[in-house]
Amino acid sequence: VQTYKLMVNGETREVTVDPGTPLLWVLREDLKMTGTKYGCGISACGACTVHLGGVATRSCVVPVSLIGDRPIVTIEAIGQDRVGRAVQDAWVAEDVVQCGYCQSGQIMSAVALLKSRQKPTDADIEESMGGNICRCGTYVRIRKAIKAASQQLA
Amino acid sequence: MKEKTMFTTPRFASESGLSRRSFLRVSATAAGGLMVSLYLDWRLPAETPPAKIYPPDAFVHIQRDGTIVIQVNRLEFGQGVQTSLPMLLADEMDADWKQVEAELAPAADVYKDPLFGIQMVGGSGSIAHSFQQYRELGARVRAMLLAAAAQQWQVPTSQCRTEASVVYGPGGRSARYAELADSAARLPVPENVPLKNAPQFKLIGKGTRRLDGRPKCDGSLKFGLDLDLPGMKVALVAHPPLFGASPKSVDDRAARSIPGVMDAFEIPTVKGGTAVVVVADKFWTAKQARDRLAIDWNFSGVEPADTAQLRAKYRDLARTPGSVALTRGDLSMLDTITAANRIDAEYEFPYLAHTPMEPLNTTVRFDGDRAEVWAGSQFQTVDQIAIAETLGLKPEQVIFHTEMAGGGFGRRATPDSHVQREAAATAKHCKGIPVKLIWTREDDVQGGYYRPMHAHRIEIGIGGDGMPVAWRHVIVGQSILAGTPFAAILVKNGVDETAVEGVVDTAYVIPNFSVSAHHPTVNVPVLWWRSVGHTHTAFVMETLVDELATRAGTDFIVYRQKLLKPDAKKLRGVIDLVDQKSSPWRNHLPEGHASGVAFHESFGTTVGCAVDVSIENKRPKIHRVTVALDCGTAVNPLTVESQFQAGVSFGVSQLMAKGAITFANGRAQQNNFDGYTPPYIIDAPVAVDVHIVPSTEKPSGCGEPSVPVISPAVVNALFQLTGKRYRSLPLLSL
Numbered sequence: 001v002q003t004y005k006l007m008v009n010g011e012t013r014e015v016t017v018d019p020g021t022p023l024l025w026v027l028r029e030d031l032k033m034t035g036t037k038y039g040c041g042i043s044a045c046g047a048c049t050v051h052l053g054g055v056a057t058r059s060c061v062v063p064v065s066l067i068g069d070r071p072i073v074t075i076e077a078i079g080q081d082r083v084g085r086a087v088q089d090a091w092v093a094e095d096v097v098q099c100g101y102c103q104s105g106q107i108m109s110a111v112a113l114l115k116s117r118q119k120p121t122d123a124d125i126e127e128s129m130g131g132n133i134c135r136c137g138t139y140v141r142i143r144k145a146i147k148a149a150s151q152q153l154a
Numbered sequence: 155m156k157e158k159t160m161f162t163t164p165r166f167a168s169e170s171g172l173s174r175r176s177f178l179r180v181s182a183t184a185a186g187g188l189m190v191s192l193y194l195d196w197r198l199p200a201e202t203p204p205a206k207i208y209p210p211d212a213f214v215h216i217q218r219d220g221t222i223v224i225q226v227n228r229l230e231f232g233q234g235v236q237t238s239l240p241m242l243l244a245d246e247m248d249a250d251w252k253q254v255e256a257e258l259a260p261a262a263d264v265y266k267d268p269l270f271g272i273q274m275v276g277g278s279g280s281i282a283h284s285f286q287q288y289r290e291l292g293a294r295v296r297a298m299l300l301a302a303a304a305q306q307w308q309v310p311t312s313q314c315r316t317e318a319s320v321v322y323g324p325g326g327r328s329a330r331y332a333e334l335a336d337s338a339a340r341l342p343v344p345e346n347v348p349l350k351n352a353p354q355f356k357l358i359g360k361g362t363r364r365l366d367g368r369p370k371c372d373g374s375l376k377f378g379l380d381l382d383l384p385g386m387k388v389a390l391v392a393h394p395p396l397f398g399a400s401p402k403s404v405d406d407r408a409a410r411s412i413p414g415v416m417d418a419f420e421i422p423t424v425k426g427g428t429a430v431v432v433v434a435d436k437f438w439t440a441k442q443a444r445d446r447l448a449i450d451w452n453f454s455g456v457e458p459a460d461t462a463q464l465r466a467k468y469r470d471l472a473r474t475p476g477s478v479a480l481t482r483g484d485l486s487m488l489d490t491i492t493a494a495n496r497i498d499a500e501y502e503f504p505y506l507a508h509t510p511m512e513p514l515n516t517t518v519r520f521d522g523d524r525a526e527v528w529a530g531s532q533f534q535t536v537d538q539i540a541i542a543e544t545l546g547l548k549p550e551q552v553i554f555h556t557e558m559a560g561g562g563f564g565r566r567a568t569p570d571s572h573v574q575r576e577a578a579a580t581a582k583h584c585k586g587i588p589v590k591l592i593w594t595r596e597d598d599v600q601g602g603y604y605r606p607m608h609a610h611r612i613e614i615g616i617g618g619d620g621m622p623v624a625w626r627h628v629i630v631g632q633s634i635l636a637g638t639p640f641a642a643i644l645v646k647n648g649v650d651e652t653a654v655e656g657v658v659d660t661a662y663v664i665p666n667f668s669v670s671a672h673h674p675t676v677n678v679p680v681l682w683w684r685s686v687g688h689t690h691t692a693f694v695m696e697t698l699v700d701e702l703a704t705r706a707g708t709d710f711i712v713y714r715q716k717l718l719k720p721d722a723k724k725l726r727g728v729i730d731l732v733d734q735k736s737s738p739w740r741n742h743l744p745e746g747h748a749s750g751v752a753f754h755e756s757f758g759t760t761v762g763c764a765v766d767v768s769i770e771n772k773r774p775k776i777h778r779v780t781v782a783l784d785c786g787t788a789v790n791p792l793t794v795e796s797q798f799q800a801g802v803s804f805g806v807s808q809l810m811a812k813g814a815i816t817f818a819n820g821r822a823q824q825n826n827f828d829g830y831t832p833p834y835i836i837d838a839p840v841a842v843d844v845h846i847v848p849s850t851e852k853p854s855g856c857g858e859p860s861v862p863v864i865s866p867a868v869v870n871a872l873f874q875l876t877g878k879r880y881r882s883l884p885l886l887s888l
Contacts, residue, residue: 001413018438025438034380035373037560038437039511040595044827047511075373091371095363095792098800099232100370101377101511101560122840129835133827135511135561136232137803139838141796 004064008033009077019065024048026064027074035075035104039133046132049105050074056112058131075104083153084111090149098136106132110146119150207343208287210295212264214243216335220319222247223255227265227284228275229532230258230366231510231559231566233857234793235280237365239288241790242281245357246292246350247299249331250319256365261534261554272535276567276682278757278855281789285853293347295338302338303329352787352850361792366558378530378557379515381590386517387416389580389591390440392430392447393423396456396820397602397677400428405448414439418447421579424572425679427456431580433589441594457677458820464607464676465502468630472500472611476628476670477648480658483666488624491615497701499612502882503631503690504814506605506683506807507830512560513598514573518581519588524551525581526588529574530559532567540571544578563684563804568603569638572679599830600822604815605683606632608653608690612698615666620706621717624666629653629691632680633673648673652682656691656862661722661755662699662714678817684804685858688756692862693808693869693883696752700870701879710751710870724784727847728762729753731782735845736764739778744768747777750871752863758854759785763802763863765839767871772887774809774868776839781863784847785854794856795844801860803838808865810837813884839864 003016008031015030022041027033027050036059039047043058050059053070078084087110097103106129113120113128120128125146134142215223224243230236240256243249259265266273269283296316303321304311306329314323319331352359369375394400406418414435420428430447434440488496517528518541525545531537534554542549559566577591593601608631615624633650635641644651649671658669683689703713711733718726732751740749746768753762766778781798788794807813812831816823824830869880876888 018442020442021438025436028380029436029438032382033373034376034382037377037511038379038513040827042595042826042828045511079372088368088371092363092367095367095796097232097364097367097370098234098796099511099559099561100366100375103370104373107371126836131834133511133832133834134800135509135563135804135832137800137806137833137838138796139803139833139835140799140840140842142835143840 002065004067006064006067007069007071009073015064017064020063023050023052023059023062023064023067023072027059033074033076037101037104039102044131045102046105046109047102049108049132051108051112056109075108078108078111081111083114086149086152087111087114087145090145090152094141094145094148096138096141096145098138102132102134106134106142110142110149113146114150114153118153120146206268207345208264208291210291210298210343211339212262213291214247214295216331218332220253220330220332221255222249222253222319222331223257225259225265226256227259227267227273228280229530229556229559229562229566231275231530231532231562233275233280233797234364234790235275237362238281238790238793239284240365241357241362242285242288243292245355246289247296248316248318249292251357251362253319254365258556258558260556261538266535272533274535274567275532276564278759278857278859280857281853282758282855285789289349290347293349294343297344297347298338298341299331299334301341302334306334306337358789359787359791362790363792375558377512377560378517378528379512379560379592381517381528381557383517383519383588386588386590387433387435387584388437388440389431389433389577389589390444390594391421391576391591391597392432392444392449393597393601394427394429394451396451396453396458397679398423398425398427399451399453399456401430402450402452404430406430408446408448409443412439412443412446415443417584418443419583421576424570424575429576431576433580433584437592453820456820459676459678459817460819461607461816464817465609467674468502468607468609469500471630471672471674472609472628474628476630476672479649479654479669479671481668483624485624485626485666485668487666488613488615488626491624495616497612497614497616497698499698499881501610501690501694503608503693504816504884505607505678506689506813507599507815508563508565508683509595509598509827509830509832510559510561510563510565513595514565514593515590516574516577517588517590518577520545520578520581520585522585523547524553525578526553526555527574528555528557530557530562530566531574532562532564533571536569537571537574541574541578544575545582564682564686565603568681569640595827596825599815599825602679603681604678605689606634606680610690610694612694614698614702616702616705620702620708622664622702625664625668627657627669628672629657629669630672630674632676632678634680634682634686636673652687654691655687656754656756657695660695661719661725662695662717663719677820685756685861688754688858688862689808692752692754692756693866696754696863696866697869697879697881700750700866700873714753725753725755725760727784728760728782731845731847732762732764732780735782735843736780739766740764748871748874750867750869750874752867752870754859754862756855756859756862759783759856759859761798761859761863763867765864765867765871767868767875769872769875769888773811773837774872774885774888776806776868777841779839779842779864780845781842781860782845782847783859784849785856785859786849786851787853788846788849789853791846794846797856798844798860799842802842802864803833805861805864806833806837806839808883809868809885811884811886
């Protein structure tokens, strides 16, 4: 095991873990931040999406040893960000969620999209959200909520 | 209207209904004791359940600050009951909706489904079965609050009225529910209470946002997998690669050498084999340790499933008559019809995994004379009994907390409680320590309990008017219900009703009609998958009717209207509504696009859809879906819309190129989302407009009926583009 200093949601957190431990499990089990979800462990579903150095990243395949000083933002803090708050509000207003398990990851991907493209097209949405599975199938409302958030932010 | 549920026609099970064979079979499994006790314990639904007065205090708590906490007697896993059941109660109670909070109730007799007699979610029955129950509860609470106020003010109740959590009396008097709660709770529970008429509803029928919306968007909502208890350990299981196998030898030295690993030991599996469980401080430790177990498995006597062999076997079986599910008229006339006027069709459907997004998990702490359990379960009663049995306790010694679940689609309703039994067996070994047992995604995809693989063979004779005159239908697939307590009620004459539902009860006029079924035994555990038999039967029926319409040279909607039984009003209504809402776009499709339709009734709800499809990258691109449905009273139209919008996307699972579980040498060839792929956003419909037939009839199901219609509608559209009929799923490269 080794000790790492991580910058999580603006705070420095120290964890002592196996260097191969994926960031996902460090967040969930060592830092007790369970908003980031485990869905597949192979970066195929997007439920574990966080922002690492400002980039939407699948935390289930990033070992803690490779993070370095890149800041980590998770679903727990994304609401403190203007775009993050707008996306969460749009999600609630459009009543997007069903089981809700994938939605932390969906929202983190959507925020990353809207930070890079203020007015995303359907093709942009399909590309940026293309790796996030919603098993309930809430995709129609996800599209609507992204567009609503985009309008609200304009 | 006859109610179609997962349990098809509810009725009492007769003692003789439990055949000796099924009794012996279930007894031979590890689950034997459970199955028998369950059978005896169940009072499976009479047509009209006996009137029961549910104690309001088990369902409603009015707190001093005005908050009204309503207990939800079912699992919430996306379907929205955590909002819509409280809506029913709050409406009749005249509660201020802003004050309403909902909690998932623990396992207890009082929370059993009024019709099914066990605490469960299934058969799209939550609202249908609890509509009256929750409304009466609300009306009783309101009557008690009203009586308490009237007593306090010394006025007749007739001079008092209620609105938004306040009782108003003569002379401008008013009292908040929170102020009256204590005295109201001491009053007798009234037996007969008037219920509102539809025009008086304030919440029922009004689109209402989910109570769990915000906490599911900010990461604060805790699912079962998020549970964290002091001293808790995590357990992962190394399951036998073939169902029912056991280890010859286990070398766990490397696993145990990892810091944080607490123990590794063998536990029984419900399929008669043995698994090895690893208990550690954290998930990642447990996973590393499990990967380092060196297990030599003994496969002798274990039948290895093989998809290629099963396909051949099923195809052969489908060409022979099976156990009779339905026979009407004279089928011999089929042989007199010439080939030019016949359709002979063979269909194939693969095993499908449910893959709910939250991997399966259960936490158990065993304290010797009692246990505590945390699980996102569709079957609380069944799972509680199974855990009690595994631990040598009585069910009432097992406190069972219902945890919010990340999807389920049937996967959390297992008659053999296999995950809960593993968790209990593990906890028994780790007395006093809470253990969270987790199935990884790989465990889930490879772990069985799939929608069964099926083959259908259909021979249709077409009359001079282009309508079917004779129809012989053979269905082959494992019985979902065989070996479960449900078999006594729902397997009749060797036919599992869940395999033939959607065919035997078709709303189309078929004068000479026979349906039969074969249920081979295969060493692959199977389970109901959202909409159960309708997943395959609706596909077969709606693609064949489309083919008949094409042959007849008749518009596919007009043909169906003509073929429909005169009394199928509820289905006719949605056909007309789909026609009306989709014809503006269906008649102006861009070049390279085509439309297709499908209609089906399941769980008491009729559904139809029209799709706008083109082909992109050799895949169907679904640009638009227009859905119409009749579910009786739509309690929360926003949820109904949501269920149907998203449910058609779920239904696209069946069309995915990697939408099949296949077997070679007894092992599933897929083990995660890379091999078994549910729809991503690119695969799902871009837009779905949902139209609800206005109704004040009693509500019917909304969780499952959306699923069956989408895949036949899409392949019907694809036929327009490619001229090919698609009779085998998954849909490979176009």
